[in-house]
Amino acid sequence: MQILCAGNLYAQSATNKATTDTVKKVALKEVAIHAERLSSRNTSASPVQILKGAELEKLNSLSVADAIRFFSGVQIKDYGGVGGLKTINVRSLGTNHTAVFYDGIEFGNSQNGQVDLGKFSLDNIGEIDLYSAQKSTIFQPAKGFSAGSSIYLTAKMPSFDDGRSNGKVSFKAGSFGLLNPSIFWQYKLSDKIYSTFSSEIIHADGRYKFRYTNGVYDTTAVRHNGDIDAQRIEAGLNGKLKDTSTFAVKGYLYNSNRGLPAAIVNNKFDSKQREWDRNEFVQASYNKAFNPRYSLQLNAKYSDDYTHYFDPEITNLRGLLDDKYYEHEFYFSVANRYHINHWWDVAASADYQRNTLDALQNDTAQYRFVRPVRNTFLAVLATSVHFDRFNAQASLLGTFVNDTVDTLVAAGKKKEYTPALLLSWQPIENSPVRIRGFYKSIFRLPTFNDLYFTFIGNALLRPEFAKQYDLGFTYSKSHPDNVLAFYAVQIDGYYNQVRDKIVAIPGQNLDRWTMYNLGKVHIKGLEVNAQATWLLPASIVLNTGISYTYQNAKDVTDVTDFNYNQQIPYTPVNSGSLLVNAERGRFSVNYSFIYTGERYNEKANIPENYMQPWYTHDAGVTYTANWDKHKIKLTGEVSNLANQRYDVILNFPMPGRNYRFTISSTF
């Protein structure tokens, strides 16, 4: 589904003067589409936040990580710059509790359990959904039930308005020496099959000014060694077969070379560490509805991940420190759904995954390096009931894992059963008020690094468990004749408990850490999201979105701890964002604001660990024009307008004011 902007229609009928009626019709259509798009935010039994289509394009964002900052309940860990690592933490459960799905199949990392969202450029992403608990459908791979929260990234879908081919070429340039050409092309091979191709190159020197002050000293310097060179190629085939079954196949290759700027500490601002990554995968999906009652979904994936880390500041007997790791993953899933009757469905899914980690050359952990093989089997039994005004889903996930190793101790077998229950209820007929809630018990497995990394790993680690409770309320209203043509609100209160949290503690000797199940965290939170569309005079359509998050996340591990019942690190009590977009004719203006409240960078909530609140204002303008049959877009963006100097992570400074220009053309 494509969002039609008022600007588009204007451009196509440029020679005709639009009447007020046409404008209104367009605006109404926009509102209706908006309403339809937002409805899943309101009707979904699990809280979901969506950024999609034109709204996603208008954000001052280069990568998925930049875009996700605007969601409620999300804390981003950003190490700065175009190439800097960016991971997210949803509802304070911890980074490893969030699964990332790319076109329905999980994109993971068994070595450290973290997905760098900075790697996913928005260039070919059509939709980003963030679900708390799980996606509210029982017909999905078992993986879909296996994380505390899930991000679904969906590639852009084609719209072949006329002709067989649909493409876009674009070029971005801006601060940090950014040069980013990209191409996106879809070709209709036949009535039922189309192919997709997208590719991009990112180059940035990564240099930006940063500033530190304590009120007495005031230093400005330039961030070095933050350069990045990355390439991405994706190709895919989507189609429908004669028996109405559908399939999708995708190949993906990502390659990068980047510098790793270190923490800025006294007397040492620069570093020379470097990292190379190469990731390639092939994934395929197949969907078939055999008869009105039974449907089948198959998914498969094979992926390779190569990481190369170089640290010239450490010299060992082999030379300068150089690590090379290889990960391989194979995944296969079968999901079945059966309609028992018009209000009752059952589903059963089974997933198998095999992960291996190898190191051909390894200095950091060569000694006693373990080459694990993990076989994971997930099975889900789920059922859903749906009536006019009430729907509920219940699922039980069985997880069976077996680790084997070539040397030393394996983590061995693990077996867990975890349930989830999702409810959504519209109490009053014909009133758009809905109440929803969920309970979910889930865990995350220790990663290969947690278990096996030399000196630090602990093969006896247990999974880290999270229990989530949520109760929420949603409301929406359309008044196409009013200025405030549409608004919707979603409010959720939640309570999460994390136990057996995997943390690093002083280990076998005083110079090392070791991983241990030690932490306990209780999290109470509130998320408020509201969206509105205004139809202003002079044919301006204004879309706004506001989000606010309150998080009270306390460490309750041990009553004798110094920080017992204090806020856990890097978790602000208050945070929020505001998105405003105004469109008129060919112009679209964007303003966004993010606020992250004060927080502490270590466990103890003391002045030495205090970090100031930070907030940034971003703005952008887009102009759309038609030339021949091409739609040309020019965009100018300014981020961090007020040039605020801040760190998300202590000693990793973020850029001040920065700019980006984009020119794109469809073909």
Next chain:
Amino acid sequence: MKNTKITIYLFAGCLLLAISSCRKDEKPIPEVVSTLTTPDPTATVKGFYLLNEGNMNSNKASLDYLDYTTGQYHKNIYNQLNPEITKGLGDVGNDIGIYGSKVYVVVNVSNKVEVLDKKSGKRITQINIANCRYVTFHNGKVYVSAYLGTVGDPKAPNGAVDEIDTTSFAITRKVTVGRQPEEMAIVGEKLYVANSGGYSPPNYERTVSVIDLASFTEMKRIDVAINLDRLKADKYGDIYVTSRGDYYTIPSKLFVIDTNTDTVKKEFDFGVSNLWIDDDTAYMYSYEFSYITGKNITTYTMLNVKDETVINSKFITDGTETQIKVPYGIAVNPVTKEVLVTDAKDYVTPGTLYCFSPSGKKEWSVTTGDIPGHFAFAY
């Protein structure tokens, strides 16, 4: 409808207004003062500095000072005394020593030795040495060990000891030693340094390098055991050196070297993580962590350094040792014989400093910075 619109505008407006005024001006972090003991204006030992390492990359190396003359403990004095120094004391304070009227703080990741005035705590200068580890003094010179003599040369895995002049603060001489040298001690005109080889496990170093101070060359190496760390001299010409083992099958041990023959003369079959020699006694502790039980096994021992025998005494006698999670630093007041022990807890929480009377009873305890570990007494 109008009301809803107005309400929403008002809400957004208030929000922006409230938020826009909420970043406070930065200020240097002030010290925290607490009274711990009765003031003793005539004390011979005027006070001591405690160096808190701070976790790597946090840039939280900090300095505390207990002033015996006022009985007050000053936590985190550096920022208040030297607010103009960009980014403060630095990242990972690894060692501290007092020589003459100056305090020398070795800040490992910040690649420097910070020089302060002993009386005021004000900074005098810094000496840039990459990957510096420990400091010792002799005859108007400062000696600093560094993990790597040259950084960035794949063919140069060895460490070095730098000699610095105390008036010019320039590095006058440098000698290459074993890989990743740690603590040093000077006996007579020889400097002994423990080599760990910690960058290349399991190929640890096994030796103590012996350096002739006159020529500043490495005369010989004494073969001891793998992964050497602490090195302390007693007043009888002996050196006590600890081996950390390989953390798995080779246990940690304590060795004694006779500097007259430069050979190992005694070996103790128990591990020692840290020790402090005062007069005829070595005060020691050992920390070992067990994955199986998830608990640490900490032992406290005393040794007679005159005849190298274990003393059947304890320096903590009231059960306080059960409260200490991870002992990290130990020192003994040379005059009062009070024993100071620090607890680094989980490395990411403020530590605790305990003071025990000569009979082993806890006199006071105080919260310190992160990873308290190194002491220097000021006369």
